[in-house]
Structures are given as structure tokens and as C-alpha cells.
Amino acid sequence: MPSSDRRPCLAVLILLIMANKLSVVSRVLVAFASGALVAVFFLPVWRIDLFAPQYPEGLMMNIWINGLSGDVEIINGLNHYIGMKHISVEMFPEFIFLPYVVGFYILLGMIIAIVGNRKLLFYYLILTVIGGALALYDFYQWGYKYGHELDPKAAIQVPGFSYQPPVFGHKRLLNFDAYSFPDIGGWIVIAAAGLAFGVWYFEWRNPKKQIK
Amino acid sequence: MKKFKQLAWLFAVVAFGLFGQQSCKPKGGSSGVGADAAAKAYVAPGTYDEFYNFVSGGFSGQMSVYGLPSGRLFRVIPVFSVDAEKGWGYSEESKPMLNTSHGFVPWDDLHHVALSVTKGEHDGRWAFGNANNTPRIARVDLQTFRTAEIIEIPNSAGNHSSPFITENSEYVVAGTRFSVPIGDNTDVPINTYKENFKGTVSFIGVDPTSGEMNLSFQILAPGINFDLARAGKGKSAGWFFFSCYNSEKANTLLEVNASQKDKDFIMAVNWKKAEEYAKAGKGMKKKVRYAHNKFNESTHTATSVIKEEVLVLDPKDCPDMVYFMPCPKSPHGCDTDPTGEYIVGSGKLAAVIPVFSFTKIQEAIAAKNFDGEYDGIPVLKYDAVLHGEVQKPGLGPLHTEFDGKGNAYTSFFVSSEIVKWNIQELKVLDRVPTYYSIGHLCVPGGPTSKPHGKYVVAYNKITKDRYLPTGPELTQSAQIYDISGEKMKLILDFPTIGEPHYAEAIPASLVMPKSKKIYKLEENKHPYAALGEGKAKVERKGKEVHVYMSSIRSHFTPDNIEGVKLGDVVYFHVTNLEQDWDVPHGFAVKGANNAELLILPGETQTLVWKPEKTGVYPMYCTDFCSALHQEMQGYIRVSPAGSNVPLTFSTGTNLPTDNK
Numbered sequence: 001m002p003s004s005d006r007r008p009c010l011a012v013l014i015l016l017i018m019a020n021k022l023s024v025v026s027r028v029l030v031a032f033a034s035g036a037l038v039a040v041f042f043l044p045v046w047r048i049d050l051f052a053p054q055y056p057e058g059l060m061m062n063i064w065i066n067g068l069s070g071d072v073e074i075i076n077g078l079n080h081y082i083g084m085k086h087i088s089v090e091m092f093p094e095f096i097f098l099p100y101v102v103g104f105y106i107l108l109g110m111i112i113a114i115v116g117n118r119k120l121l122f123y124y125l126i127l128t129v130i131g132g133a134l135a136l137y138d139f140y141q142w143g144y145k146y147g148h149e150l151d152p153k154a155a156i157q158v159p160g161f162s163y164q165p166p167v168f169g170h171k172r173l174l175n176f177d178a179y180s181f182p183d184i185g186g187w188i189v190i191a192a193a194g195l196a197f198g199v200w201y202f203e204w205r206n207p208k209k210q211i212k
Numbered sequence: 213m214k215k216f217k218q219l220a221w222l223f224a225v226v227a228f229g230l231f232g233q234q235s236c237k238p239k240g241g242s243s244g245v246g247a248d249a250a251a252k253a254y255v256a257p258g259t260y261d262e263f264y265n266f267v268s269g270g271f272s273g274q275m276s277v278y279g280l281p282s283g284r285l286f287r288v289i290p291v292f293s294v295d296a297e298k299g300w301g302y303s304e305e306s307k308p309m310l311n312t313s314h315g316f317v318p319w320d321d322l323h324h325v326a327l328s329v330t331k332g333e334h335d336g337r338w339a340f341g342n343a344n345n346t347p348r349i350a351r352v353d354l355q356t357f358r359t360a361e362i363i364e365i366p367n368s369a370g371n372h373s374s375p376f377i378t379e380n381s382e383y384v385v386a387g388t389r390f391s392v393p394i395g396d397n398t399d400v401p402i403n404t405y406k407e408n409f410k411g412t413v414s415f416i417g418v419d420p421t422s423g424e425m426n427l428s429f430q431i432l433a434p435g436i437n438f439d440l441a442r443a444g445k446g447k448s449a450g451w452f453f454f455s456c457y458n459s460e461k462a463n464t465l466l467e468v469n470a471s472q473k474d475k476d477f478i479m480a481v482n483w484k485k486a487e488e489y490a491k492a493g494k495g496m497k498k499k500v501r502y503a504h505n506k507f508n509e510s511t512h513t514a515t516s517v518i519k520e521e522v523l524v525l526d527p528k529d530c531p532d533m534v535y536f537m538p539c540p541k542s543p544h545g546c547d548t549d550p551t552g553e554y555i556v557g558s559g560k561l562a563a564v565i566p567v568f569s570f571t572k573i574q575e576a577i578a579a580k581n582f583d584g585e586y587d588g589i590p591v592l593k594y595d596a597v598l599h600g601e602v603q604k605p606g607l608g609p610l611h612t613e614f615d616g617k618g619n620a621y622t623s624f625f626v627s628s629e630i631v632k633w634n635i636q637e638l639k640v641l642d643r644v645p646t647y648y649s650i651g652h653l654c655v656p657g658g659p660t661s662k663p664h665g666k667y668v669v670a671y672n673k674i675t676k677d678r679y680l681p682t683g684p685e686l687t688q689s690a691q692i693y694d695i696s697g698e699k700m701k702l703i704l705d706f707p708t709i710g711e712p713h714y715a716e717a718i719p720a721s722l723v724m725p726k727s728k729k730i731y732k733l734e735e736n737k738h739p740y741a742a743l744g745e746g747k748a749k750v751e752r753k754g755k756e757v758h759v760y761m762s763s764i765r766s767h768f769t770p771d772n773i774e775g776v777k778l779g780d781v782v783y784f785h786v787t788n789l790e791q792d793w794d795v796p797h798g799f800a801v802k803g804a805n806n807a808e809l810l811i812l813p814g815e816t817q818t819l820v821w822k823p824e825k826t827g828v829y830p831m832y833c834t835d836f837c838s839a840l841h842q843e844m845q846g847y848i849r850v851s852p853a854g855s856n857v858p859l860t861f862s863t864g865t866n867l868p869t870d871n872k
């Protein structure tokens with residue numbers, strides 16, 4: 001079904017493909033990297049570990065793109081003493097749209113792999129960094145509210161103390177040592193982004209070694 | 213090559229990300245044990261521990277006895293709960309000990325131990341324990357390590373603030389944890405708590421010679437919760453201090469509603485004054501019902517008497533008797549130091565440890581330095597009575613013990629540690645982790661005027677991974693720390709029974725020499741004793757069959773009994789004729805619906821048995837007594853109700869007819 005509407009699009013596409021063409025290996029790697037993001041539908045993205053003297057085995061909360069798992073109820077049980085909100089899936093509207101966002105990234109990555117354009121890959125990487133930064137900011141925002149908006153009737157109240165969990169790394173919260181790190185899904189995202197970045201960097205530094 | 217390098221770098225980053233995080237986690241609890249720990253806790257085979265440790269059994273209802281520093285368990289003394297192993301609460305003689313105004317109560321929750329003192333120092337005579345559920349106080353005789361007396365506390369509900377003791381064992385106290393409606397009409401809506409609920413603290417007099425308890429008087433208090441208490445010492449000996457929470461007077465969801473005020477109270481009672489008021493007739497006699505149970509050492513039998521009156525002192529009629537001191541937040545422990553000058557409050561939700569000065573309390577009272585009243589009782593100004601606060605001591609302070617060298621040791625539940633601090637300077641000196649979430653702690657002699665120091669024992673609330681797991685239900689975990697140096701040093705972990713709360717430790721030299729070995733037969737005044745094999749007999753009294761039985765290595769007399777009929781109730785009164793140390797005999801009969809008897813040398817104990825079927829029933833000795841213990845057995849024959857089998861009994865003579 002030939003259509004005159006599609007002609008300018010096609011022209012742009014061809015133009016883009018012609019210029020800054022990625023190598024086949026690079027394109028396969030980009031496809032692999034964006035395809036790897038599928039993993040986050042099956043693996044947790046982030047984890048928060050809590051250790052206290054009376055919890056030598058630790059408590060863990062896994063954050064997925066669409067939900068939570070781990071010792072969430074135990075953590076909630078402990079946190080009610082200091083008046084923290086009850087953590088639940090409903091608390092995070094992110095869980096509704098995050099799967100679509102990730103789907104979008106996968107689709108975009110695949111398109112770039114097919115198209116094989118280095119510039120587009122660069123924009124894709126920029127978009128990835130922005131996405132990651134937004135996610136971390138969002139996480140920080142939640143953590144701030146969770147740690148500061150305490151029930152004024154809470155049994156334990158330490159003057160001037162808040163319980164904001166760390167965005168990344170370690171923080172001491174009363175008797176708990178809290179550790180916040182990417183979980184396996186998160187590391188796959190980071191590795192995929194790193195791989196895509198590596199491909200772009202390699203292509204950028206070695207423009208002449210392109211394989212036709 | 214360059215590409216390879218870049219990829220290698222990439223993988224390194226990923227690998228660090230995946231595995232590097234594992235190293236951030238904290239280490240386990242097995243660290244921190246010095247190389248000399250084993251030698252310090254080691255008590256060589258055949259040698260003795262330096263201290264007896266009397267440990268409350270919590271919801272087991274019993275009191276356990278350990279050795280320190282070995283952590284070896286010597287005995288579980290049955291107190292408030294039946295103990296089938298020892299026949300406690302099953303033998304006819306011990307049943308009255310568990311009688312209350314609610315009838316026979318087979319279980320309770322023993323939280324705190326108080327050892328008797330003279331001039332503020334341990335005298336090794338008695339150990340008192342409280343029943344937290346159905347309010348009672350028990351006295352254990354330290355010659356026999358047996359419960360000698362139990363007194364019920366009326367107008368009380370949840371006897372938690374108990375059984376703390378005055379400097380010369382004049383009184384043990386019983387403060388009610390739950391305030392309750394008191395008086396003629398107790399059927400009131402629960403949400404009328406503020407109008408209708410009252411607290412009481414009871415003073416139970418202890419006879420200086422016999423140790424016998426007597427409910428001397430009660431002080432009527434506002435409807436708040438009394439948690440723990442300590443008597444003063446030395447200059448403050450005439451005073452008693454009770455920690456109180458729920459000054460909000462909440463009757464529901466206390467974890468929130470009783471945690472709203474920044475400060476609750478320590479109630480200071482001038483008990484010398486209260487005693488004067490009681491003697492001067494300032495109190496009101498109130499009708500109540502409570503049981504008073506005593507174990508008679510010569511009849512080996514307990515009696516239970518229901519008493520019906522108590523003297524109540526109302527602070528309104530008795531000025532200068534009761535004061536409140538504000539104490540940050542929901543105080544739990546309330547401990548007086550060996551000099552009696554300092555009172556340490558431990559607000560379990562507080563961020564500081566307040567230390568009050570007895571001298572300042574007296575000055576504030578004299579100067580009427582009050583901050584208003586609470587239910588008509590003057591509230592002293594916090595700053596006026598405060599010696600100072602220990603800043604940032606830890607999280608969740610609970611209890612404090614002392615070493616007699618000017619140092620205090622406070623347990624912290626939330627941060628799971630013991631913190632050593634200097635009382636004068638209020639400075640934290642050292643802290644050690646406990647495994648896990650310590651409740652009470654014990655320094656030998658810690659609550660007395662002359663602490664013996666040397667060790668501090670942590671009694672923990674959480675065990676988790678400290679020992680080999682035994683399914684979901686675990687033993688409790690305790691730790692011993694050497695405190696002879698500047699730094700506290702962990703030397704031993706040991707498991708404990710039930711759930712220990714408070715414990716006291718006393719030098720073995722104060723108890724061991726007095727420990728009884730046998731009950732003398734010539735002092736046995738049990739009405740059913742068979743004081744010699746020749747006295748053994750079986751008597752019928754209507755439907756009751758009384759077996760006066762003796763046991764000696766390795767036979768019962770009688771061991772063949774016939775003529776018992778269905779519908780009879782058989783009483784086995786077993787007297788252990790041994791007069792040798794450590795030769796108890798047991799007694800058990802098939803199908804008994806109660807337990808065994810464990811009869812100590814010279815003692816008489818009774819088991820009731822109601823056979824349900826005809827036949828021949830075996831009976832045997834349960835405690836391995838001798839080489840021929842297994843031969844220590846007999847039979848009792850049960851015939852139909854209308855049978856004419858004569859009542860006969862014998863040992864060694866009921867032979868086959870063709871042998872006769």
C-alpha cells in the first residue's frame with residue numbers, strides 16, 4: 001500500500017542510515033543491551049537491606065518496576081513505632097507506568113539497532129541517563145517523605161531525627177544500618193547502559209573501522 | 213586491543229556492582245570474644261561456681277538457679293506453675309500452694325526476683341518472686357530451695373512492680389501494672405477508666421525471723437500503670453520509688469495512647485511515714501478476698517487460708533507520704549545506686565537517662581518546689597530533683613545495676629547493648645553488644661548497698677542464631693561479661709529456661725553452708741507418714757483408701773495391695789525412709805490423672821488415684837535410687853464395686869499358694 005505520506009519519513013530514515021552507520025557487531029550489541037532490559041520484568045531492580053543487632057540475618061526489601069517483595073511487612077511492623085507510613089504497592093503510582101517506560105526504552109533500543117545510527121544511539125544514551133536520574137530523584141523524593149512525614153502520635157520520637165533511607169549506599173537509622181543498592185535487575189540495566197555507552201564510545205573513537 | 217581493554221573495564225564495573233555490595237554488610241556476633249574468655253568462665257569439673265544466680269523463669273512461672281560464671285543450670289524451683297517432674301501442684305501437699313481467690317491457678321508469669329537483705333546487704337535467707345498474672349508474691353526458702361509461702365495481692369491486676377525489697381527486708385512491695393476498678397462496684401464500662409480505675413501499691417511485711425509475709429497496708433494511687441520499683445538505701449532507706457507509665461490514663465491501644473506525654477512519673481513513697489499512718493489508724497479497712505498459702509516444713513503440707521480484709525491508705529488523708537517526680541518518657545527501670553543518693557530512671561522511649569538526687573528530692577519537698585499536682589498528689593519540679601542526664605546513652609534504656617565503684621550498667625533493648633557509665637559525671641565509659649535485645653541485667657549484689665561486681669549478666673529477649681536451632685521455638689539467651697577491668701568483656705553465652713526477666717546473684721558462701729541435705733524423719737509430723745516399715749498400712753474410710761506407704765532402697769511397703777474397689781479414691785501417702793543425702797524416691801501408678809511424686813529423704817507426699825477400670829495396676833519408683841531401682845515396684849488390684857475381696861497389703865509375703 002504505497003502512500004505519499006510515508007515518502008519523507010523514508011527519506012529521513014535512509015539519510016540517517018547512510019550517515020553514522022553503526023557496525024553490525026555494534027548493532028547486535030545495542031539490540032542485546034536493550035533486549036536485556038526485558039530482564040527487569042522478571043527481576044527486582046533495587047534492594048534495601050536493613051541490619052540491626054536483633055536482626056543479624058538482616059531484613060530486605062526488593063523494589064521491582066511494578067511492585068515490592070521481601071520483608072516489607074516486617075519492616076512496616078518495626079517502622080510503626082517511629083511513625084513511618086505503611087509501605088504498600090499503592091503508595092507508588094510509578095508501579096503503574098514504569099513497565100510502559102521500560103517497554104518504550106526496549107522498543108527505542110531495538111529501533112536504533114535496526115536503524116544503526118550512531119547519533120541516534122547518542123540521544124538514546126542521553127535519554128537513558130535522564131531516565132535514570134529521574135528515577136533516582138523520584139526515589140529520593142519518596143525516601144524524603146517516608147523518612148520525614150512521621151505520625152506525630154508515634155511512640156518513639158527522637159527530637160530532630162528523621163529516618164530517610166539512603167538513595168545509594170549506607171546510612172545509620174537509629175539501631176538499623178540501612179544499605180541501598182541496585183538489585184540484579186538494576187545491575188542489568190546499568191550493565192546494558194554501560195554496554196550501549198561502550199558501543200557508542202567505540203564507534204565514536206573508531207569511525208573509520210566501520211564494517212560495511 | 214583497545215576495544216578489549218574497554219570491554220574489560222566495562223565488565224569490571226558490572227562485576228563490582230554485582231558482588232561488591234556483599235562486603236558492605238556488618239559482621240556477625242561471634243567476634244569480640246577475648247582469648248582469655250574461656251578461662252574466665254571455666255569452672256573445672258568438681259569445683260564450684262563463685263555465685264548462685266537466681267533467675268526468674270518468666271512465663272514458665274518458675275525460678276531457676278544457675279552458677280556464675282559457668283552458666284550451669286542447677287535447679288528449676290517450681291513456684292507458680294505446676295511441675296509434674298516434682299509433683300508440685302499435683303501432690304495433695306503442694307496443691308494448696310497454688311490456691312487463690314480464683315481457685316486453683318496452675319500457672320503464672322514470674323518476672324522478678326528479690327533476695328532478702330540485712331542492712332542493705334544480701335543475707336542468703338530467702339528469694340522472693342512475683343506472679344505477674346494473678347497477683348501474688350512467693351517466698352522461696354534458700355535452705356531447701358523450695359517455695360515456702362505464697363500470698364495473693366488484692367486490689368491489684370498484673371503484679372509487675374514487685375517484689376522489690378527494703379533495706380532490712382522489712383517489706384516487699386507489689387505495685388499493680390494494670391489499674392482496675394476498685395471497691396464494691398467493679399462492673400463499669402472500660403472507657404470510664406479515668407473516673408473509675410485506680411492503682412495500688414502494697415507493702416507486704418516480712419517477719420524478720422520466720423520470713424512469713426503479711427499484707428501490711430496498701431496505698432491507693434491514681435489510675436496509672438506501675439512498672440518497676442526500688443527501695444532507697446542508707447539515707448533514702450525510708451523511701452520507695454516506683455516507675456509509672458500511662459499517665460495519659462489510656463485504656464486502649466496503649467502502645468500509642470500511653471506514649472504521648474514527654475514525661476511520666478516516678479512515684480516516691482515515704483514508706484516509714486506510711487507505716488506510721490497505718491499504725492495510727494489513718495487507713496480504711498476494705499473488704500477483699502485473697503489467699504495466703506504456707507508450706508509447713510514439719511507436716512510437709514501446705515495450707516491455704518482466704519483472708520478478707522486489707523488496710524488501705526489514701527494519700528488524701530495521709531499528707532507528705534507520696535510525691536511524683538516527672539521522668540522522661542514511659543520509665544521502665546527505676547534503680548537506686550548503692551549509696552541511696554541516686555535514683556536512675558530509664559524511660560524506655562527516652563533519649564536520655566535521668567538521674568535523680570535524693571538530697572535534692574528532700575530539698576524540693578521541704579521548699580514545696582512543686583510543679584502542680586497529679587490527682588491530688590504533689591508533682592516535684594523535674595529540674596529541682598534532677599542530678600543530671602546521661603546524654604546519648606543508647607536506644608531504649610530499660611534497667612540499671614551497679615558495681616559499687618561509682619559505675620552504673622544500663623541495658624538497652626533497642627540498640628541491644630549494655631552501657632557502662634559513671635554516676636557522678638554522667639559520662640558513658642564503655643558499651644558492649646548483647647545477643648540480642650537485652651531486657652534485664654544482673655551484677656552480683658547489684659541492687660544492694662555492697663555490690664560484689666565482677667560480672668554483669670545480660671538476659672536477652674531474642675535468641676535467633678546464638679545456638680543450634682531447635683525449630684521455631686528457641687531457648688532464651690544470656691551472656692556473661694567480665695566487668696573487673698575498665699572495659700566489659702564477653703566471656704560466655706548460656707541458654708536459660710522460660711523467659712528470664714530480673715535475676716539476682718549472690719556469693720555461694722552465703723547460701724551453700726545452709727543448704728539442707730535431708731528432712732529428718734523424727735521431725736516428720738505428716739499425719740499420714742509411715743515412719744518405719746512397721747508403720748506401713750492400708751486403711752479404708754468409706755470410699756477412701758489410705759495407703760501409708762514407705763519407700764527405702766529398693767522396695768515399697770506395702771507393694772501388694774488388694775481389696776480396692778471401683779469407685780474408691782486411693783491416697784498413696786509415700787514416706788521416703790532414707791536419711792542419706794541425694795536419695796530421693798519417686799512414685800507413679802499406671803493411669804494416674806495427675807503426675808508422679810518425688811519424695812525427698814525423710815519426706816511424706818501424697819498422690820490421689822481414682823481407678824476407672826478393674827484389674828491389676830503396676831506402681832514403681834521413678835527416680836533411679838539404687839542398683840535394684842528397676843526392682844522397686846509393686847501391684848495394686850482393683851475389683852468391681854460390689855466385690856468381697858478383703859483389703860490386704862504386704863511386702864514379701866504374698867507368695868503363690870503352693871509355696872506356702
